Amino acid sequence: MSGLSDISYDNRTVLVTGGSGFLGSWMCETLLHKGAEVICLDNYASGRPENTEHLKNHPKFTRIVHDISKPYDPGRAVDLVCHLASRASPLEFEHYPIQILKSNTLGTMNALGIARKYEARFFFTSTSEIYGEAAIFPTPETYRGNVNTLGIRGCYDEAKRAGEAxxxxxxxxxxxxxxxxxxxxxxxxxxxxxxxxxxxxxxxFDQAMHNEPITIFGDGTQTRSFCYVTDQITGLLRLAGLPGLKGEVVNIGNPVEYTILDLAKMIIDLTGSSSQLSYHPMPPDDPTRRVPDITKAREKLGWEPKVDIRDGLMMMKESNSGSVHRS
Known part of the structure; x- marks a missing residue:
């Protein structure tokens, strides 16, 4: 990735928890490309072996099946621990709250213990969910959040907040x-x-490519800010790899917000779908707006997203990965 040309991971050993997940697999692949030796740890709770299948024969790649919420020692020195392991879909919050809590509390503590033992740098992927129903837009890192500890999203946002602590x-x-x-x-x-x-x-994408109704929660006017994965990984690895950022917390996301209706209509248009919109009740505590203030990322990382949403959606469509994961 061109945004990482000034950062080298040569001769560095990196442990990536959740390394066969969506973001984790991209991080493993990029780190290998940047010269790192990578230990990928995943219990496949939501990650998939096939996400890292193309990497398994790489001489610097090791794949280990393990749940980081249980103690683990790589048995060799590591230079960087990247803790990405966690279920993250809002639809999982109702079904796997205990696992989500464990991966971000016990798992974070175990991963930190590894970093401390081997005097490694530690990188934690937290979330915009810690802001809850924000009252400031764009939302800066200084905003302390407006969350419901007892709500259905609490297993994720509170676990991430605990992980930060x-x-x-x-x-x-x-x-x-x-x-x-x-x-x-x-x-x-x-x-x-x-x-x-x-x-x-x-x-x-899955619904549109099968000409099925597009599921819209609420009236679809709630907003999100969508960042293409290559932009995201570049931002994450700049934060993990640059010197002088000890103890920093940084928003990594796209500062352009779209309504969910905007997103649905773009995907219907890109796929030439005949899908209609199907409206359903809004899930509890679902934020009505979400857009980051990335001033800190621009100033400290020299990073901002480059991929326009329509270009990113087209790349996702062409990859055939947006519609094939039916089980």
Missing amino acids: FCMAYFRQHGLDVRIARIFNTYGPRMRSDGHYGRVVPRF
Whole structure:
């Protein structure tokens, strides 16, 4: 990726938890391309072996089946621990809340323990969900959030908030070099559309390409900011790899917001679908707006997204990954 030309991962060993997930597999692939030796850890709760199948014969790639919420030691020195392991689809929150809580609390603590033992840098993928129903737009990192600890989304947003607190505790008590990325909606190839795992972009593609009704929750006027996966990975690895960012938390996302209706209509248009819109009740605590302030990413990382949403959606369509993951 051209946005990483000034960062080298040569001769560095990187442990990626959740490495066979959507973002994790892209991170593993990019790190290998940048010269790193990569240990991919995944229990395949929501990740897929096929996401990293094309990497398994790479001489610098090791794939291990393990749940990071249980203790783990790689048995060799690592230079960077990237903790991405977590179910993340809102449709999973009702069905797997305990696993989600564990991966972001116990899992974060275990991953931090590995980083501390081997004196490695630690990188945590947090989420825009920690802001809840935000009251400031675009939302900066200084906003403390408006969340419902008892709500159905609490298993994810509160676990991520706890994960951030774990990171800062290790930073303050042990001097660990931690970096936290708050990720806003990302899309691209390898993202699942099926069942409880389905995210909005691949689900819309799947429905549109089968000429099925497009599922709209609420009236569709709620907004999201969609960042193409290559832009997202570039931002994440700049935050993980640049010097002088110890203890920093940075929003990584696209500052352009679209309504869910906008997204549905774009996908129907790109696929030439005959799908109609099908309206359903809004899930509890679903944020009505979500758009990041990326001033800090621009200033500290020299990063901003480059891929226009229609170009990104077209690349996703052409990859055939937005509609094939039916189970």
